Amino acid sequence: MKINRFYLGIGACLVLSYLATAYVDNQYYFFAGFAILQLMVMALAWNILGGYAGYVNFGSAAFFGIGAYSAIVVLELFDATFFTQIIAGGCFAGLIGFATGYLTLRLRGVYFAIATLALLVVAETLIVNWDYVGGAAGAYVLPTKNPTILGVLIVGKTEALFGNYKELLFFIMCMITLATIVICRFIENSKFGRGLAALRDNEEAAECMGVPTLKLKLIATSLSATIMGITGGVFPYYMTFIDPVSAFNLDISVNALAMPLIGGTATWIGPVLGALILGGLQQVVTVTISSSANLLIVGLCLVAFVIFAPNGFLGLIKKYRKNGN
């Protein structure tokens, strides 16, 4: 019955998020909610490679940015719809993820991390010098007026599914997050997940025990990059403006890595908890103190957790439970 309860919870979250868009008037909640959900998806995606397989990726922002700029490219090329933009973001980032994986997955430990960081710099430099997508100055994305799906009005003041774009995007982000959670949970309980765990513990032994390590790592990298790209694909529409500095920001990489580490990397619950705690804290600090204190908070939390709770929040809970018994 556990599976049913899990999917029931996922369904309930989806319904609740839609009801929220219908009944909550204060738009700030959607803004803050979107920001936290975006962090959550990035953290979950990072954890597929970083947590399950043990390969630390510092280039999350590269895949995010590639997703965002793929959306811009298909918009410029075909005047693509919003949904096509998101899918294009995912596909293209996934392809780049696959290629990056193929070229870098023979590197281990810190060298892999450096290679992914280099990818971020290369991707940003390319976009800065590519005028077609706005170059360093950035590009504007204007939302379509009265968009419809199968004849149903999606966004409009009356008789539409959503009152405005922010609510629609919040709901879409909820869907992406929940889908990612389902994928991560599926991985954890699958042969694929067990193979990743084996190669994380000892790659040479895993390979000698029949685990196709390179193949599994490539799938993990591509999947992780695809999800990051999808998240990036939503971003330009949400901001209505995009430039290389915000799309390829190192903050995105640091957050994606910090949240699973703070929450715990063993299961999908870790990144979700990490994003809720850290993302929530960032929003509170932005409102009450200053938005520039954001990364300081992340840094301090990370240092505190690495020293006092190296297995993250989940590890801390486990430890206290054990001591309690």
Added chain:
Amino acid sequence: MLKIQNLTKIYGGFTALTDINLEVEPGERLGLIGPNGSGKTTLINCISGAIRDYDGEIHFNNDKLDSLRAHERTRKGIARSFQIPKPFSSMTVKQNLLIPLEFAAGPNKLDNMSLEDQADEIIEELGLSDKSNELTLGLTQIEMRKLELARAMAAKPKLLISDETMAGLSSSEVDDILRILIDLNDKTKISIIMIEHIMRAVMGFSDRIVCLDAGRIIANATPSEAIGNPAVEKAYLGE
């Protein structure tokens, strides 16, 4: 069954193996000896696929292995243990065994045994039952060696390579491991290559001894012949 032809492995300017030719028959117990640095581990790294950029050819049951990765060779039936134990440390002993069972061996359709049952069987055979659900961190040295062996056995190999499984163990523990390997060979008729420095164990175990020195085979004979071989004596003791 295993046929190695003209195998040479060069690291930069250092030749680790020179022109190795070796055959292993089905069900054979082969002892591989030689002083430290003679190329024993390099040789089994080449066989198992941990090293693939060698010259020469390795055939196994009529399959040419040279282009195959290590996991593909394991699936063909070559499994090895590691000299320094490399357990999957986030898993329990049983989960350690389930990895090769799931990825290399697959379910036993003949006896209709699930992967879990097969893991339990091996764990019991090696006397690790009381540690089955424990993480590998708490294992003693002998238990860790047994786990290495158990994991290689779980891949259901046709050729098992045991790389210094007995190093650092007490005399009774050596006997324990030796009994396990002999039982395995008797029951399943798989071939076993044993790399070992403990002469009592390797001589008692092997049908045939191959001695390496400086990357070359200097003896390929029965245990009693190998002991009397002046080249082997020289390699171990000097002139």
